[in-house]
Amino acid sequence: MHKIISEEYFADNPEALRREDSVIMTLCRIYTGTLRALEEKFGPEVVDVARQGFLETKLIADKEAFAKIEDKTVEAYCSWLNSTLHLTHKFEMTYDEEKEEAQYDIRYCPWANYFREMGGEKYGMYFCDADCPMAEAFDANLGFNRTKMLMSGDECCNHRYFNKKKVK
8 A cells, every 4th residue: 555645746846836836726717717607607507518518528627647557557547647736736645456456645735725715616626527438538447435525514525546356
């Protein structure tokens, strides 16, 4: 079993963290402002249409990235995920080699922070809604569950990734 603590990843590069955080804040403003304006003009159903378009487009991009990863294990997925989270999120990940299971305790997510700050949680939820289909797009045997979300106001996101073949 091994553990990764995100602060260890970005401790040596605070400027990279600042730049990445600034980009995320800007994107949250753009998403929130654009979707709020569309919702005001066309009604609440536009939020569902935008969510579906976001998820479909994100999964296309994810599948392209995943096609380049030959190893389809839980550990390989977590390695990819860590590479996307390490600069901006505060998390601990514990990986159990025997169970082929990873447990994430994400204590800070800039997407949740900025969307909530701007009152755009329902738009930010698009990102959270992508977690399960993203895992399935990586490999059909990769399971995912979560009972807490920062975007919903919980103290953390508790992602669990596991090999479906090993679950009894």
